[in-house]
Every structure is written in structure tokens, then in C-alpha cells.
Amino acid sequence: MRPADPSLLPHIVVLGAGFGGLTFAQRFPRRLARLTVVDRQNHHLFQPLLYQVATAGLAAPDIAQPIRSILRGRPDLHVRLAEVRAVDLAARTVTLDRGALAYDYLVLALGGRTSYFSHPEWERDAPGLKTLDDALRIRRRVLLAFERAETEPDPARREALMTIVVVGGGPTGVELAGTFAELARTVLRRDFDRIDPATARVILVEGGPRVLPSFPPELSASAGRQLRRLGVDVCTDAPVRAIREGEVELASGILRADTILWAAGVAAHPLTRTLGLATDRAGRLQVVPDLSLPGHPEVFAIGDLATLVDRNGMAVPGVAPAAMQMGAHVAHLVAAELRTGARETPRAAFAYRNRGIMATIGRSAAVAQMGRLRFSGWPAWAAWLGVHLVFLIGFRNKLSVFLQWVYSYLTYQRGARLITGMDDPPRSD
Amino acid sequence: MRPADPSLLPHIVVLGAGFGGLTFAQRFPRRLARLTVVDRQNHHLFQPLLYQVATAGLAAPDIAQPIRSILRGRPDLHVRLAEVRAVDLAARTVTLDRGALAYDYLVLALGGRTSYFSHPEWERDAPGLKTLDDALRIRRRVLLAFERAETEPDPARREALMTIVVVGGGPTGVELAGTFAELARTVLRRDFDRIDPATARVILVEGGPRVLPSFPPELSASAGRQLRRLGVDVCTDAPVRAIREGEVELASGILRADTILWAAGVAAHPLTRTLGLATDRAGRLQVVPDLSLPGHPEVFAIGDLATLVDRNGMAVPGVAPAAMQMGAHVAHLVAAELRTGARETPRAAFAYRNRGIMATIGRSAAVAQMGRLRFSGWPAWAAWLGVHLVFLIGFRNKLSVFLQWVYSYLTYQRGARLITGMDDPPRSD
Numbered sequence: 070m071r072p073a074d075p076s077l078l079p080h081i082v083v084l085g086a087g088f089g090g091l092t093f094a095q096r097f098p099r100r101l102a103r104l105t106v107v108d109r110q111n112h113h114l115f116q117p118l119l120y121q122v123a124t125a126g127l128a129a130p131d132i133a134q135p136i137r138s139i140l141r142g143r144p145d146l147h148v149r150l151a152e153v154r155a156v157d158l159a160a161r162t163v164t165l166d167r168g169a170l171a172y173d174y175l176v177l178a179l180g181g182r183t184s185y186f187s188h189p190e191w192e193r194d195a196p197g198l199k200t201l202d203d204a205l206r207i208r209r210r211v212l213l214a215f216e217r218a219e220t221e222p223d224p225a226r227r228e229a230l231m232t233i234v235v236v237g238g239g240p241t242g243v244e245l246a247g248t249f250a251e252l253a254r255t256v257l258r259r260d261f262d263r264i265d266p267a268t269a270r271v272i273l274v275e276g277g278p279r280v281l282p283s284f285p286p287e288l289s290a291s292a293g294r295q296l297r298r299l300g301v302d303v304c305t306d307a308p309v310r311a312i313r314e315g316e317v318e319l320a321s322g323i324l325r326a327d328t329i330l331w332a333a334g335v336a337a338h339p340l341t342r343t344l345g346l347a348t349d350r351a352g353r354l355q356v357v358p359d360l361s362l363p364g365h366p367e368v369f370a371i372g373d374l375a376t377l378v379d380r381n382g383m384a385v386p387g388v389a390p391a392a393m394q395m396g397a398h399v400a401h402l403v404a405a406e407l408r409t410g411a412r413e414t415p416r417a418a419f420a421y422r423n424r425g426i427m428a429t430i431g432r433s434a435a436v437a438q439m440g441r442l443r444f445s446g447w448p449a450w451a452a453w454l455g456v457h458l459v460f461l462i463g464f465r466n467k468l469s470v471f472l473q474w475v476y477s478y479l480t481y482q483r484g485a486r487l488i489t490g491m492d493d494p495p496r497s498d
Numbered sequence: 499m500r501p502a503d504p505s506l507l508p509h510i511v512v513l514g515a516g517f518g519g520l521t522f523a524q525r526f527p528r529r530l531a532r533l534t535v536v537d538r539q540n541h542h543l544f545q546p547l548l549y550q551v552a553t554a555g556l557a558a559p560d561i562a563q564p565i566r567s568i569l570r571g572r573p574d575l576h577v578r579l580a581e582v583r584a585v586d587l588a589a590r591t592v593t594l595d596r597g598a599l600a601y602d603y604l605v606l607a608l609g610g611r612t613s614y615f616s617h618p619e620w621e622r623d624a625p626g627l628k629t630l631d632d633a634l635r636i637r638r639r640v641l642l643a644f645e646r647a648e649t650e651p652d653p654a655r656r657e658a659l660m661t662i663v664v665v666g667g668g669p670t671g672v673e674l675a676g677t678f679a680e681l682a683r684t685v686l687r688r689d690f691d692r693i694d695p696a697t698a699r700v701i702l703v704e705g706g707p708r709v710l711p712s713f714p715p716e717l718s719a720s721a722g723r724q725l726r727r728l729g730v731d732v733c734t735d736a737p738v739r740a741i742r743e744g745e746v747e748l749a750s751g752i753l754r755a756d757t758i759l760w761a762a763g764v765a766a767h768p769l770t771r772t773l774g775l776a777t778d779r780a781g782r783l784q785v786v787p788d789l790s791l792p793g794h795p796e797v798f799a800i801g802d803l804a805t806l807v808d809r810n811g812m813a814v815p816g817v818a819p820a821a822m823q824m825g826a827h828v829a830h831l832v833a834a835e836l837r838t839g840a841r842e843t844p845r846a847a848f849a850y851r852n853r854g855i856m857a858t859i860g861r862s863a864a865v866a867q868m869g870r871l872r873f874s875g876w877p878a879w880a881a882w883l884g885v886h887l888v889f890l891i892g893f894r895n896k897l898s899v900f901l902q903w904v905y906s907y908l909t910y911q912r913g914a915r916l917i918t919g920m921d922d923p924p925r926s927d
Contacts, residue, residue, distance in 0.1 A: 110917065111641060111645060111915070111916065111917045112915075112916050112917070128557035128558065128559040128560065129557065129558075129914075129916060129918060130557040130914035130915075130916055131557065133916050135689065135915045135916070137689035137690065138689055138911070138915070141688055141689050142688070144691065147691060147692070148689075149648070149649065150642075150645040150648075150917075151649075167646075167649055168649060201916065201918050202918055205918065212540060213579075216540060216579040217596075219578070219579075220578065220580075220596055220597060259570055259571070260564065260566035260567055260570050260577075261566065262573065262576060263576075465902075465905050465909075465911070468901065468905075469898065469901070469902075472897065472898070472901070473894075473898075476894050476897075480894075482567070482894070484559055484894045484895075484898075485558075485559035486540070486541075486559075486564045486567070487540065487541050487558060487559055487562050487564070487630065488539065488540045488541070488579075489558060489630050489631055489634065490631060
């Protein structure tokens, strides 16, 4: 029943090659359809290790892999580097910055963006961490601040240069705060002579009552203790009132810091709000249980783009494993429909398998929950390292990251302490 | 006779932490003086491997090392991240973008810049390769051109997108041309489906009669053959008349190429022309045989900043080993003067020890001359790899580069094929 001419095969367009879109493409069987995978970057980014690029532990190429390489050797699949401009659900077309694509099935997997919610003006002074460029910019900003502190005669200015405020106590905020504290205390302190980087302040500001609010309370408490042991000032119940250049205003007063990092909000890609469908406050699309859009069984939204309570009554979290499971679910479902030529009604509902959550804080410091197991400190840290190495795509990347971790562990050094991009014209940083 | 208060020690200012300045600082004995090393970057860059970052073989952190790390653990030495604004030889002061320094001895080691000689307007359309930012920009430009070719319907535009012109047949030009040809033929061809990157053209344009003009003629001929075998069009006796956006004008006609790279000229840092002293056409300072400036025995110029016929009658070439030897010579000489408190007259003249020259072209393709030995192909390539690994600074970097080379050799892959910096506002690229 398979048509001889591949151009007669149905066309599936996948927007985004993050965890969700890539898993869909990898799991979708060959020769059942033509696939076009569109991404604005040429690489798939291993987001969970992005903070290690920002904190000078890893090089950018260690955590990224060209999408073309990952998906090569499939004549039924094309990769397009392009920006998505619009989706016309009625006409079943996607408009790109260069050209347009008609689809039979569409998989929306564009992921999230840093969100400042009702305060977009904070972005200039408190950059977020979503892309490699963000990470390289944060690395430059922090390393430059220490360089400037070294020659700054005014003690108050010097203190501000050596203060880092991280807004948001979720996993990214915890990872950034813990790693920067460690960087200052163990790595940089041996390299500067006029300033003592060990006196640098890293302040983690969280609006709610505890860090890692999506974790069990005892792990939040443990994470707080581990952060304090690394020298991080943890401020909970401290919603941010305003951010201005070099200062963060809290109810309790003003923090002065040259480096302010925003890890407090993620929203879905803005395209979601242009479709005329229901979204939540973060712009995520309300999907029906099979992950398709209401009234559009040929369009799916997966990963950080979708909001759903799954068939077991669990709100699916915005984490990489959820996105991957969603990609696999949709691949299976669409492949079955194309094979049989019939649509199952109702289609199988998505169920999230929670294999656990973990967050790392620093050297031998982490928290993890796997099923009923909850653990902290060294065992959680070792588990975190192992899981992230296993899921990192590409043998070269696994080997390189493994060796850099061994190197950093043994030498208390970080291999990527470069300030690049200085030639670039001044921007928000 | 050593003063008890270190602040009473003489002050040596070293401008630039390239091969020359860094070698001076490393070779200068401890506790004889206060040293201040100034560089505009926070890292020492291993320039000979820079083209491998531009051609996506290595990550930026692999070939760079923080200057503070290299020189740490010396209480008599300070590192300053700063831009040099001016040197006042009469007042013995250096003005930086932030602050000023008075010196007893000054070592000028600011190195070279890409030079377009009388055509600075060519820079916009034909970027050069001197810094990590240059390398990342070139990598982005070439990878983006292939991405655009993939969706370009017009055959002429597609051809221009898939053409790379490298201007200048010295070692950098040969390395860039050979490696880009290899990248297109072995790596990218497996990843694109609409275009065939193996049909990409790489054109090496050299104004003189042969590539690698500083090498013996038979090695130039061998390099030319090896380049052609990799698919590079080698155009000799082809001086560039003009460069405009997307085209290079030669006497024989116009080459259309979206990527034009300039490897045809290096000039000394522009500071040299502000000192009121004699310089050559490339702005290099005429130094006296001990490497000091005429009339200023307390100021030395080393590396690409200086021009000299050494005491054996050999014009010292602008290569890393020469800069390192000059740094060591000046360190020895200044240390002896500070130890004895007397100036030897005349001071020992610098003599360049030529240990050989080599250039790599691609996989198993290189040329090398060591003393009377001249060799090409695989043995020269193996020698090139070995020498560069040995001289690369830092164990982590050596290991990482070694592994990437093994990986690339075995898999015909390149690990750093990332397009980053897309967020940056449009620049010359």
C-alpha cells in the first residue's frame, strides 16, 4: 500500500528540535511519511547542562550537537534552519522566514523562552538562560565583573561587582547559584591577588517559602542547607518588586549587584498565543489527552509548549523527560494512523512516567527523588552525573564532558574560563 | 641587596600575553621585580590552532587558557585585563583604558592585527582570523552559508553560497582552504540532502607565484599539489584588485562567493606608530640587536611587534617560536641587569634559532622543514600534530585537543559545528 513516489507520502512538519521534537523524529518509523524538522538553531542543545557553560565548566560544543548530524542518513527526513513566523491551522501551512511548508501533520515543539511576565523591561538588566548565546553572555558578564573588581578602588563599587543575584529558586536558579559560589571560592580565589573572590556574595532570591518548590519539602530544606554550606545567601519569601541596572528591589531592601540573573520564569514560545486557542498564563497550549490541539487532530503540541493533566491525573511537568515521552507518544500514534489509514477514536491518552527529579547544587551536593527514594548530597550528585552523561547525545560529547568533570573534580579547576564576544557592540550586558 | 619592601622593587610592565609576553613573564625569575602583565583578553590564545576553531574542529576553550591561571602563584606578578591606550616613553608611563602604570622596564608584546594595508574597507566583506571572536564568526558564516544554500532555489546564488574564497597563500590561508575543502567533502556532504557540499568550491588566491612563499620552493609545490588533491582551486599570481560584498576581483575576472576570508596581511599593533620611532611597512618597530628600542634601553619590543635582522644575519620571522625566544632573551637580560645592578654594554644580541617551519593542509597532508630535512604528506602531518600538542598550554587542553583529533580522524566528523552568536546584531558578517 506504500506509494512508489516518496513525494506522495504524507508530510509531517516538526517545529523545534529540542527534546520533544527530536524524540518524535527519531522514534518515527522510516518511509511512512516525509518529515521536515525546522529549528532556528543548527544544533540540538542539551539544556540540563547549559548552566555549566554559563559557569565556565564546559565548552559550548560539549552540550550541543548539529541537528543534521543527529538525524542524518534518512532520505525521508529534511532539516531546515529557519525561524517560524506563523502557523495557519485552517490552511495547514507554516510560514518560515524563508519560504513556507504545507503539512498533513504538524508537531509543535518550539519549547519555552525566558519570561519576565508583566515586566519585560527587566530583561535588559537580568538576563535569562535558555540558549548557548545566553550562557556565553552570562559567563562573560561574571568573569568581567571580577576582572573589574580587581582594579576598582571604591569598596562599595567593588562589592557590587563581586555580588551575583540569582532570581528564582527552581533547579536552574539553584544550579547557577551553587556553581557560581563554588567558582568564586575554589577556582577564582587562586587567580586574583588584590580582591579575594572568596568574599564574593551569591544571593539566591526566591519569591515562595522554599527553594525547589516542585520537590518534596525535605529535599528543598536539604538543598537550602547545601547551598548555604557553599556560601550562598538564600532569601526565601522574597518576591522581587523591581529590577533596575545593578539593583534588585525586595520588600526587605535593595540588593546591589553588577550581575543579576533571571531564572524565575519560563513561558511557551510566543507562537502559541497566535493560534486562537486556549493557553495558560505561561502561554502553554491546552491539549486534549492525546496531545493534539482541540479541534485539530492533525496538530500536536509537546514539551514546554503544552499543558496537560495526564490520564493518571498528574500535571505533566516542564522537564526534558516529559518532552521526550510526549514526542515518543505522538510518533507512535501518528505512525499507527498512517500504517492503518484509520484514526483510532478516541486515541490513546498520554501518561507521564515520572522516573524522578533531581537538581545539582555543586561538588558532591545535589538532591534527587526517584520513586519513593529521596536522597541528598554525594549519592544524589553521583546519580545526577550518571543520568546526565547517559542522556547527553553523542559519544564525543559524553567523553568530553566526562573528562572535564573528572578534571574539574580532581583539580578544582574549570576549563572554559574565557571571556569572548568582547568585540560585539554593547548590548543588554 | 634585595629591598625588604616589595613595593620598592623595580616595576616591569609587560603589554600583551601572547607567546612573547607570556614567555617573558614565565622565564623572568621571581622576587627580582614587580611584574604587571596587561592584556585585552583574559586568555592566552594558542594562535596556531585558531583555524581549527574557525573550521569547527575544536572548541574555543580548547586553545585558550586564562592568563591568571597560567601565571598564578606569583605574589610578585599582577595580571590586568585592560586595553592599552598610549605609551609615554619620556615619562615612562603606560595609559590603560582604566588607569595608568609607571614602569622601570617595559616589554611591548602586543602582537599583530589583521591588516588590509591600503584597503581597510575590505575588512567588512573579507574578515580576518586573529582572535577567538574572529574564529567563531567565520565558523558561523560558513555554516550559515551552507544552510542557506540548502533552501536556495536560484542555482547561481546557490553556487555563490557554496563558494569560499581565501585570500592569501601563507600558512593560515593554506590551513583554512585545505580544512574547509575537507569539511565540505567529508563532513557536511553526509548531512545535507538537497545540496551536495562536495560540489562546494574553495578557492585559494595568492598574489605571488606560489603558496607558502616563506617555505622552500619544493615544499610550496608539494603544498599546492596536496591542496588540489583536497579539491582546492589554487590561483597563484593572482593579486586581488578589489573586494566587494560577495565578490573578489582579480585580473582574470570576478569570483563570486558568499564567504571571503582574508589571510593576506598582518601588521603590528597600531600603538607602534604612535611612539615616534622608525617602523617598517607593517608597523613593526626597528629594534637594536638586544631587542630594545633605539635610545630606550629600558623598553623592549618582541614578537610580531618587532623587526630585526639577528646577529647571524637572519631576518627574524613573525612566528610563535621567534616570539618565545625573544621573550626569553629579554627576561634573561633584564634579570641579569637587576641582579648585578649594572648594564652590560653592549648587551647580548638576540639570535634566532630556527627549529623549523611547518604548515598543515588537511588530513595526512602537510609540509615541514626542520634543518636540512624537508618532508611532506603524512610524516609532516604527524610531526605537525605532535609539535602542536607539545606546545599547547595546559594539560586539560592537550588532552581535549588530542581526543578531538583522534575522534575526527576515526570518524571523519568535526565536533564543534555550532552556529552561535545569531542573537548578536548584524555586523560585518
